[in-house]
Amino acid sequence: MKYYFAALCLLLGSLLPIEAQTIRQIEVSFPILKGKMKLQGVVSQVAEAPQQSPILVLVTPPQASNRDYVGFFKALSDSLNRKGYTTFRYDNRSYSDTLQGNQLHEGRYTMHDAADDLHDALAFLKSDERFASHPVGVIGHSEGGSVAIIEASRNTEVKQLLLLATMGVKGEQVYYEQNMSRLTPFLKWHSYSEINLLRYSIYRKAHIIASEPRDKQAIKDLEKEIAEIYQRNPSFFNSSYRVQTQQEFVKSQTEPFKNDARLLAFIRYNPKKYLQSIRCPIFIAYAKNDNLISYLEHQKGIECALLENQHFNFFSIAIDDANHSFEDQEGYLPLYVSVHRKDSTLDLGQAFTTLLDNMTKWLQVSTK
Incomplete structure (x- = not known):
C-alpha cells in the first residue's frame, strides 16, 4: 500500500503548478586558478526539474559582487525557477577575495579573469553527476555579458547565450x-x-x-x-x-x-572579435532608458556583428520605460544625473516582467 501512496505523491507533485513545487537551494563550491581558490555559489532548481532541462548560469560584471548582484540576479533566479528553469549563480572572484581578508581592489580583475572563472564554473557543472546531464545556458548583464560572450566564443558547452544590456561596440x-x-x-x-x-x-x-x-x-x-x-x-x-x-x-x-x-x-574589448566565433542561439535585450550605454547603438552593434557572420539564430528586443537594471523608469536620465536611493534594493516592476516574459518564451523555443 505504501508504494501506491508514494507513486500517487510523485504523480500529484508533477501535476502541481511550478509555483507550488519546492525550489531546492543547493550550496556548492568550485575551484578556480587551478585549485588555488574556490568560489561559492548556489544551484536553484525545481524539485521535479527534468534531467534535460537547461541550467542557466548567471554572470556578474568583474567588480565585486555576490551571487545576488544587488538583488537583480536573486529576483531573476527566483522568477526563472518559478518558470521551471534551474539556475546557478555564484559570488565572483573580486567579492570572494574580500571574504578571505584581502583588501577590496575593484580594478584587479578583468573581464577575461571573470571569463576564466565562468569556464571553471561550467567545468564544475559538467563534472558533478547531479548536474552533468543538463545543457548549460549563460546569462550575462552589463559587463557580465561581455564575460559571457568571451566564454561562449571558446566553449561549445554554452548552448544558449542571453545578453542583457551588454556592450555591443568597442x-x-x-x-x-x-x-x-x-x-x-x-x-x-x-x-x-x-x-x-x-x-x-x-x-x-x-x-x-x-x-x-x-x-x-x-x-x-x-x-x-x-x-x-x-x-x-x-x-x-x-x-x-x-x-x-x-x-x-x-x-x-x-x-x-x-x-x-x-x-x-x-x-581594449571588441565584442565583434568574439561574436564571430559563437554559433549557439542568442537572446539580446536592452533597456530604452539606459543611461550607461546608448542602447540602440549597442543593440545594432551586436546584431550587425552576428549578421556579418551569417548567424541568424538570435532574438533581439529593446524594452520600453526601463533603465540599465531593467527597473521601471519612464524618462531618460543622463549619466551625470545622480539618483539617490533610500536603500540599495532594486525596484523591479513591469519592465522586469516584460524582460522575463520574453526571455522564457525564447528559452522554450531555443531549448527544443
Missing part, C-alpha cells in the same frame, strides 16, 4: 561616451575650442590604450601624449583639473590606469 568608444556624458554639465563654462580639446584628450587616452596591448608601454605612450596635449593650452587644463604644472596634469590623467587592469581590458 570599449574605447564606450569609455569616450561615458566620460563625455559625465562632463556635460561643465561644458557650458568653456569655449568650443576648449571643449574640443577636452574631447580630444579623452579620445586619445582611450585610443592609445586600445591600440597598445602591453600595459606598461601603453602608460608610457599615454604620458607622452598627455604632456603634448597639455602644452596646447596649459591655463585651461590647470583651471579645469586644479593642477599647477604639466607633471601634475600628466599624473592626474595616467595614474588611474596604472592599477586598474579591469579598465584597461574594458577599453
